Amino acid sequence: MGVHLISPRPPFVGATKRDKAIQFSRLSLVTVAALFPEDAEVRIINDSIDTIDFDQKVDLVGITSMTSTAPRAYEIADRFREKGVPVILGGFHVTALPQEASLHADAVIMGEAEGVMHDVINDLQIGKLKKFYQATEMPSLVGLPLPRWDLLNGSKYYSEVNMVQTTRGCPFNCAFCSVSDFYGRTYRTRPIPDVIREIKELSNRTVIFFVDDNIAGRPSYAKKLFKALIPLNIKWFGQGSVMIARDRELLELAARSGCLGLFMGFESLSNSNLRQVGKATNNVRNYSTVIKKIHGSGIGIVGAFIFGLDSDDDGVFEETVRFIENNQLELASFAILTPLPGTRLLKSMQEQGRIIELDWAKYTLGKVVFRPKLLTVDQLQDGYNWTRKHMSSYSSIFRRTLHFRKTALLSLPLNLLMRKSSRKFLKNAKASRRA
Numbered sequence: 320m321g322v323h324l325i326s327p328r329p330p331f332v333g334a335t336k337r338d339k340a341i342q343f344s345r346l347s348l349v350t351v352a353a354l355f356p357e358d359a360e361v362r363i364i365n366d367s368i369d370t371i372d373f374d375q376k377v378d379l380v381g382i383t384s385m386t387s388t389a390p391r392a393y394e395i396a397d398r399f400r401e402k403g404v405p406v407i408l409g410g411f412h413v414t415a416l417p418q419e420a421s422l423h424a425d426a427v428i429m430g431e432a433e434g435v436m437h438d439v440i441n442d443l444q445i446g447k448l449k450k451f452y453q454a455t456e457m458p459s460l461v462g463l464p465l466p467r468w469d470l471l472n473g474s475k476y477y478s479e480v481n482m483v484q485t486t487r488g489c490p491f492n493c494a495f496c497s498v499s500d501f502y503g504r505t506y507r508t509r510p511i512p513d514v515i516r517e518i519k520e521l522s523n524r525t526v527i528f529f530v531d532d533n534i535a536g537r538p539s540y541a542k543k544l545f546k547a548l549i550p551l552n553i554k555w556f557g558q559g560s561v562m563i564a565r566d567r568e569l570l571e572l573a574a575r576s577g578c579l580g581l582f583m584g585f586e587s588l589s590n591s592n593l594r595q596v597g598k599a600t601n602n603v604r605n606y607s608t609v610i611k612k613i614h615g616s617g618i619g620i621v622g623a624f625i626f627g628l629d630s631d632d633d634g635v636f637e638e639t640v641r642f643i644e645n646n647q648l649e650l651a652s653f654a655i656l657t658p659l660p661g662t663r664l665l666k667s668m669q670e671q672g673r674i675i676e677l678d679w680a681k682y683t684l685g686k687v688v689f690r691p692k693l694l695t696v697d698q699l700q701d702g703y704n705w706t707r708k709h710m711s712s713y714s715s716i717f718r719r720t721l722h723f724r725k726t727a728l729l730s731l732p733l734n735l736l737m738r739k740s741s742r743k744f745l746k747n748a749k750a751s752r753r754a
Contacts, residue, residue, distance in 0.1 A: 320359040320444075321377040324348045327384060327391035328366040330680040331747050346466060346482040346530055347383050347410070353464035354436040363470050366391065373398050379443060383410040384420075386659050386682040393423040400425070405448060407439065411497050412679070415661030417451055427451050430501060431487070434458035457502070460487065460509040465517055480526045485514050485544060489532040491560070493586075494596040495625065498532050500661035506533075508540045511547050518551060526579070529557035536560075538569050545569075548576035558582040561601055564609040570616050580619035580649065580730075588635070588642055592628035596664070610646045619730055622648040626703050627656035632693045636702040640709055644718050649730035650737065651710055654684040655703050656691075685744065704748055711741035 326345055345365070352361045364371055380399045384392035389412045396406040400423075409428035413420040417427045426448045428435060434454025442448045468481070486509065488502035518524060534557040535541040548555070549572075559581045563570055573581075585606060586598055593601045613620055624639050643651050658665035658674065659682060668674050668689050675696070676688035685703065687696045694702070709715055716734040 320356070320379065322352075322355060322359055322361045322379045322381065323364055323375075323377050324352055324361060324381045325364045325371065325383075325392075325395060326366060327382060327388040327395060329385075329388055330391075330683055331685075331744060346484060348381075349466040349468055349470060350463075350484075351381065351383075351409075351432050351436070352467040352470055354432060355440065361467065361470055363467075366395070371395065373402065377404055379405050379407065381407045381409065384408060384412045385410060386412045386415075386679050387684075388412075389420075389679040391680075393420075396423040405443065407448075411501050412660060414501050415497060415659070421450055425450075429453040430503070431458050433463065457505055457507060460507055460513075462513065463509070465520055468522070480528055481521045481523060482528050482530050483514065483517055483521075484530050485509050485511075485534065486531045486536060486540070488536075490536040491533070491598070491600065493598055494663040494667070495656060495659070497659045497661045506536050508537060511540075511544050514544065515547055515551070518548075518553065524551070524553050527553055527555040529555060532558055534559055535563045535569060535573070538566055542569055542572055545572035545576035545578075551577075553577045554579050556580050556582070560584065561605070561609045564612040570612065570618075574616040574618055578618050580621060581613070582621040582623060582652070583613075584623045586623065586625050587628055587631075588638055589628070589630045591630040595629055596625075606642075607646055610648065614647075619649040621650040621652055623652045623654070625654050625656050626706070627687065627689075627691050627694070627699050629692045631691070631699075633698055633702065636706045640706060640715075643710070644715060647719050649719060650733055653703060653706055653710075655687055655699060656689070657682055657684050658689055685748075704745060707741045708745055711738040713738075 326348055348363050352363060355361055377399075380396070382392045382396055392408065392410075392412075396408060399406050405425045406423070407426045407428060408420045408424040409432060413427055414429045417429050420427045426439065426442075427450065428439065429451065430453055434456070435452040439448070439452055486507060488504070488506040489496070489498050490506045492499045492504060518527065521527075534544075554577045556579055561583060563573065563581070584598070584601075586596065586601065587593055588603050588606075590603050593599065593603070610620060622643060624643075626635060626639075656664070658668045665674075673690045674688065675690055676686075681688055687700045687703075690696065691699050711734075716731070716738065720731045720734060
């Protein structure tokens with residue numbers, strides 16, 4: 320059985336084929352690849368850097384899709400189906416809009432693949448694929464097959480970083496996030512011995528990125544995991560919430576286990592905004608204290624912020640920049656509020672008649688697709704662009720990284736990589752406006 324598993328390129332590719340150093344390998348497709356029989360000839364294709372051969376003979380094409388890559392996913396699917404190749408679509412966008420996806424696929428997988436892949440493969444072999452597949456219950460995370468990292472051409476990816484998942488889901492239910500819908504509003508953990516076995520099997524353990532949406536979402540589990548990681552002497556990054564700073568033991572164990580940095584959703588500097596999107600665990604008054612505690616443990620922070628929430632006015636951009644620089648956040652990530660399919664945010668904005676764009680290719684988190692309350696569409700877009708430009712300036716980078724914390728050694732080169740990506744984004748945005 321010949322199988323192609325494809326990750327479609329996003330509407331704006333931040334890297335070119337020459338920029339292989341910043342192309343990280345994806346966990347989703349190597350995980351799905353492990354569910355196929357051993358004799359299957361599986362090839363993983365990253366549409367951003369690989370060439371798709373639509374004429375190559377293949378028995379099955381599987382495509383994963385986020386909302387912004389859905390148009391490209393459908394384009395790829397349609398071309399293969401024109402040649403008589405069965406196509407299966409899956410991923411976050413497909414799970415939220417299965418009927419839409421079914422117009423471009425022989426089969427649609429909703430939710431996690433582990434619970435249905437056995438049936439999918441059997442039905443494919445007898446030529447009777449069903450239109451929709453969805454597990455009746457969340458699949459077990461016990462004894463999962465190891466991801467097929469061997470299928471990736473290491474020269475095309477930043478090979479110093481490997482990805483591992485220890486939990487699925489998130490204990491929170493933010494209005495703008497599609498994670499809760501995809502994982503059925505559950506938070507499940509893998510057996511820690513399974514996680515340790517997977518890490519030990521990695522060919523390169525220099526740096527690991529734990530892809531969990533909130534690695535410390537269940538503190539009791541996280542503490543056991545971090546204790547088990549200590550003897551491995553690894554370095555790792557992950558995603559967590561501000562709540563990790565409330566538990567001194569948890570934070571200390573994270574640092575001892577090799578945590579270099581955490582991607583953390585501050586989201587907004589307005590408590591009104593935080594209540595609006597259901598992020599009641601955050602309190603703006605505690606942000607600086609949280610940052611000091613995390614920095615004090617030797618862990619860096621990538622602060623994530625959203626622009627366009629209902630209490631945001633034209634001062635939000637400079638206010639956010641000042642906060643980031645004053646608190647010396649090593650890195651920052653910005654997004655324009657985007658009502659993704661499957662979220663409560665989309666439903667509420669549809670009811671209010673605020674959606675102005677339904678071209679999924681524009682749902683990149685970097686374009687305005689709705690009507691803000693206290694800003695015009697142009698003010699929100701221009702403010703977002705200005706923030707990215709300012710934060711990728713050398714003056715801002717040095718202001719945030721030139722200090723005596725050990726996190727500066729890593730955050731400076733990462734900022735320079737992000738500067739390159741931001742400059743390409745801004746150049747592309749300027750060209751799009753001219754067009």
